[in-house]
Amino acid sequence: MINGVKGTQDLYFPEIKAWHRIEAAARELFALYGYSEIRTPVMEHTELFVRSVGDETDIVSKEMYTFQDKKGRSLTLRPEYTAGVMRSVVENRLHDSARHSRLYYIGPQFRYERPQKGRYRQFHQIGIEALGDASPGCDFECITIGRELMRRLGIAQVEVRINSVGCPRCRPAYTEKLREALAGRSGELCQDCRRRLETNPLRVLDCKVPSCQPVLTEAPKISECLCDECAAHFEEVKNLLSEFEVPFVPWPRLVRGLDYYKKTVFEMISPLLGAQDALLGGGRYDGLLGQLGGPALPSFGWALGLERLALITPAGEEKREPEVYIAWMGGELYKPALRIASKLREKGVPVIIDGEERSVKNSMKRADRLNVKFAVIVGEDEIKAERLTVKNLESGEQFAFGVEEAASFFMSNS
RNA sequence: GUGAGUAUAGCUCAGCUGGUAGAGCUCCGGACUGUGGAUCCGGCCGUCGCGGGUUCGAUCCCCGUUACUCACCCCA
Missing domain, CATH: 3.40.50.800 (Anticodon-binding domain)
Incomplete structure (x- = not known):
């Protein structure tokens, strides 16, 4: 017998019904906010992900399905969707048309990771991208859409965690400060943290090893080191969320694994999932478009994991x-x-x-x-x-x- | 990449200190030859994950390997 590939799964009745329900709810909701669908190829030139996601990230350095085609070109099965969408925006000059400033996508992605609950090698995401809007209102609206989708699917137990990771102006100063603060106490940190301190200092904040916690709790918070612009932006996003009654928890140690994020980052987590409890996540990535050869347009986006969402989406009662x-x-x-x-x-x-x-x-x-x-x-x-x-x-x-x-x-x- | 657990019928699982397998459910049929679900009866289905070792003999013990699950890591 030939088995399916490790980390992939076959999907059929009755589970497929939860997927249909989620997809239908998402399409309907996105339409209410003026979003239109974009479908991009499953494979892209490897270079695209190296440049956008960042070659220091785990995703690029060890999780990509990269192969050579018959002409020796290096291609990669997309490990995430944003890079491909941004490539398409630049290539097709979608930014020239206002109609294309709000995009959503649904599709498979591939990462070579060890499978576990809520994590597969072929996994599916639904996501949105809002282009050209640098305002806190844009961040607010995107987060709201995510929250509303959960509400419509009957998922009660979600927590919105939010943070700002600053911008190229204020972040280097913060990383320096963090490095200094931790340098003296590196003996109390785990192996991984000591390594991360060199390669990707922000990620240290995300460490879950118990022995690291006391040190990290006392470490300087990025929210205290933001430049005026980033601080004001972050404040306004939180104001809007409070004003319109979207519950959230400021999470000073929330950082993300993709290099392109700036300013606002957020996650929605569910206690109903296992260790992989992030249901939806995203943030602002001003500069990514410019980095890929397009105009310097700001953008905000998020993606949710369909496998994870399907896991906790209440099933309708079984009827004939x-x-x-x-x-x-x-x-x-x-x-x-x-x-x-x-x-x-x-x-x-x-x-x-x-x-x-x-x-x-x-x-x-x-x-x-x-x-x-x-x-x-x-x-x-x-x-x-x-x-x-x-x-x-x-x-x-x-x-x-x-x-x-x-x-x-x-x-x-x- | 690291660690732990699991692997026996289509599914869920039992199988005593080693003597080459069993239950429930499902499926098919009958009791009821034009009427389903309940009940009763009968039937099909196993290289006991794979490879090696120990042994007179291995589903059981040992080694390796693969797959699955969970966790680390990372992320949606």
Whole structure:
């Protein structure tokens, strides 16, 4: 037997229904905010991710599915979606049209990580990108959309954590200060933290090793070191969230694993997930577009993990499918049954009919197992009388209808 | 990349200090030859993850390997 690739999964009924529900809710909500969909290729030139995500990040340095095509070009299966969208924006000059300033996407992404609960090698994200708006209001609106989506899906237990990681003007000063503060106490930090202190100091703040906590709690907070512009921006985002009653928790040690973030970053976490509890995350990435050769337009965006969201999206109650099962008996009645099936479908009634011959009893059993709402019996008596026997499998009630009559009955009872 | 746990029928799992497998559910059929779900009866399905070792003999013990799960790491 050939197995599926490690870290990938097959998705089908009934789990697929939660996915459809999430996707439908997202599309509907995004439309209400003027967003339109963008689909970009699953593979891109490796260079795109190196330049945007950052070559020091874990994603780029050890998690990418990179390969050479037949002409020796280095290609990569996208490990995240924003880079591809930004590439497309620059390449197609989407920034020239106001219609393209609010974009959303849904699709698979690939990272070579050790799979665990809520984390796969092929995983799916839904995300939005707002282009060209540097205002705190933009940050606020994007966060609101995420929160609203959770609300619409009936997910009660979410916490919005928010922070500012500063900008190229104020961050270097902060990192320096952080490095100084921790340098004297590096003996109390774990191996990873000591390494990160050199490579990516901000990430030290994110460490979860218990022994590091006392040191980190006392470390200088970035919110106290922001430049005037970043500080004012962050304040206004928080004001708007408070004003419009979006609950949030300032999280001074929240940082992100992608280099392109500036100013506002945020996450929505759910205690219902396992260790991988980040449900949705994102932030501001002014400068990314310019870095990829486009105009210096500011942007804000976030992405949510579909696998994780599906894990905690409440399932609707299980009820019978509004379909009809056609039970026919006697080989000569198969073709008449097929004609009835196609007439019903033309009227919009979903119909299941099997090619295999069964007894009435087994047909009824089959209809029950299929969990359909109605069975239609097509036997000699029915053909002679030109009436279909229609049985409601929930109530047990039985009716005799002509085909047209049956069709309208099903349509009004499904 | 690191650590721990698990691997026996389609599914969930039992299998005593080593003597080459069993239950429940599902599925199929019958009791009920034109009526499902309940009940009863019967039936199908296993290289006991894979490779090696120890042993007269291994599902059980040992080594390796692969997959899955959870956690670290990282992230959605």
